[in-house]
Amino acid sequence: MAKAVVLLSGGLDSATVLAIARHQGFECHALTCLYGQRHGLEVEAARQVARSLDAAEHLVIRVDLGAIGGSALTDWQIHVPDGPAQQGVPITYVPARNTVLLALALAWAEAIGAFDIFIGVHAVDAGGYPDCRQAFIQAFEDLANVATAAAVQGLGRFRIHAPLINMTKAQIIRKGLELGVDYRLTRSCYRPDPKGRSCGRCLACRVRLDAFAELGLEDGIPYTHDHAGS
Numbered sequence: 545m546a547k548a549v550v551l552l553s554g555g556l557d558s559a560t561v562l563a564i565a566r567h568q569g570f571e572c573h574a575l576t577c578l579y580g581q582r583h584g585l586e587v588e589a590a591r592q593v594a595r596s597l598d599a600a601e602h603l604v605i606r607v608d609l610g611a612i613g614g615s616a617l618t619d620w621q622i623h624v625p626d627g628p629a630q631q632g633v634p635i636t637y638v639p640a641r642n643t644v645l646l647a648l649a650l651a652w653a654e655a656i657g658a659f660d661i662f663i664g665v666h667a668v669d670a671g672g673y674p675d676c677r678q679a680f681i682q683a684f685e686d687l688a689n690v691a692t693a694a695a696v697q698g699l700g701r702f703r704i705h706a707p708l709i710n711m712t713k714a715q716i717i718r719k720g721l722e723l724g725v726d727y728r729l730t731r732s733c734y735r736p737d738p739k740g741r742s743c744g745r746c747l748a749c750r751v752r753l754d755a756f757a758e759l760g761l762e763d764g765i766p767y768t769h770d771h772a773g774s
Contacts, residue, residue, distance in 0.1 A: 545571045547658035549649045552576050554589030556730045556752060557664035557708055560720035562597050564707050565662045567723050573656060574599040575649050579609040579641065585731050585740050592729040605648055614639045624735045626745045633672045636734060636747065642675035646684050654692050659700040666708040666716065681706045713755035728764035741766040
């Protein structure tokens with residue numbers, strides 16, 4: 545069975561991607577990064593998702609992008625705005641985050657002899673994030689195949705899989721449900737409360753709630769008491 549490294553944040557998208565990779569027959573090695581985000585709820589969610597979808601291994605790495613700042617997700621001095629998305633690149637964009645995450649995934653893939661890397665980016669509801677575009681994915685794949693000893697020595701060619709890139713959030717949820725994803729284990733909120741409840745107002749929450757509503761479904765995760773949909 546071929547190995548694959550799957551970037552697993554603990555959110556809805558990455559859980560779906562893990563299910564897709566498993567469905568395609570890969571032995572899945574899940575990678576979660578503590579990059580200095582506002583809360584650690586995603587990491588516990590990622591652990592539960594990895595277990596529920598039978599990941600062969602789950603590695604958690606700490607890289608402090610919070611020391612760099614420049615994003616509302618890593619700098620407590622920057623306010624996380626309510627949704628919907630504004631024009632341009634949103635303040636919740638973390639500088640070069642997906643480049644860093646894919647570089648870590650590439651390093652682990654080369655170390656374990658995997659040539660397939662899965663990431664849950666999608667461009668349709670991405671809100672202007674530059675590192676969620678097909679051009680970025682292709683550029684990183686090209687880089688991977690000139691930057692690694694495994695590729696240069698002809699041991700294999702790295703492939704960056706972004707199976708959600710042209711899907712809406714509702715389409716992603718529908719696909720995950722078909723593959724048995726339990727979305728109650730996932731978390732998406734940019735600013736959960738101390739009890740771990742999602743705010744229901746940030747961009748991530750709004751996109752998620754709207755997608756479940758589009759499908760005629762209720763989101764099974766806890767929201768704050770002042771959220772009308774809770």
